[in-house]
Amino acid sequence: MSKLSQQILEIVKDSDKHMTAEEIFLLAKKKKVDISLASVYRVLNSLSEEGCLRRISFSNKADVYDKSVSDHGHLVCSKCKETVDLEFKDLRKILLKQTGVDFDYYELTINYVCEKCKRLKEKRK
Numbered sequence: 001m002s003k004l005s006q007q008i009l010e011i012v013k014d015s016d017k018h019m020t021a022e023e024i025f026l027l028a029k030k031k032k033v034d035i036s037l038a039s040v041y042r043v044l045n046s047l048s049e050e051g052c053l054r055r056i057s058f059s060n061k062a063d064v065y066d067k068s069v070s071d072h073g074h075l076v077c078s079k080c081k082e083t084v085d086l087e088f089k090d091l092r093k094i095l096l097k098q099t100g101v102d103f104d105y106y107e108l109t110i111n112y113v114c115e116k117c118k119r120l121k122e123k124r125k
């Protein structure tokens with residue numbers, strides 16, 4: 001793994017958030033890592049291909065990168081897009097049984113409106 005890949009991987013692993021490539025780029029800049037946005041995209045791509053990170057795609061926002069590559073799903077606020085990890089006990093077993101294929105991983109996103117956004121909405125009323 002190149003030094004740049006290592007630095008980018010560290011940035012993602014140090015964060016508790018699911019970040020977009022641009023957010024990772026801004027953090028890298030803050031940490032004085034000498035890298036362009038295009039290279040951040042390239043590095044993130046190969047890190048996800050190597051299985052060091054997982055890329056999560058959403059239909060209406062930029063992809064985010066996840067340091068956790070074990071089985072889990074996501075709870076996503078449809079307003080602010082905050083993404084929280086969700087553990088589903090036995091889901092892999094259930095999916096294996098129902099699909100009958102030995103899949104690599106699943107993506108499960110549950111959309112909701114978080115408390116913060118709910119409160120904001122109520123204030124505006």
Ligand SMILES: [Zn+2]
Nearest residue numbers: 077080114117
């Ligand atoms: Zn929200």
Ligand SMILES: [Zn+2]
Nearest residue numbers: 066068074085
């Ligand atoms: Zn996650």
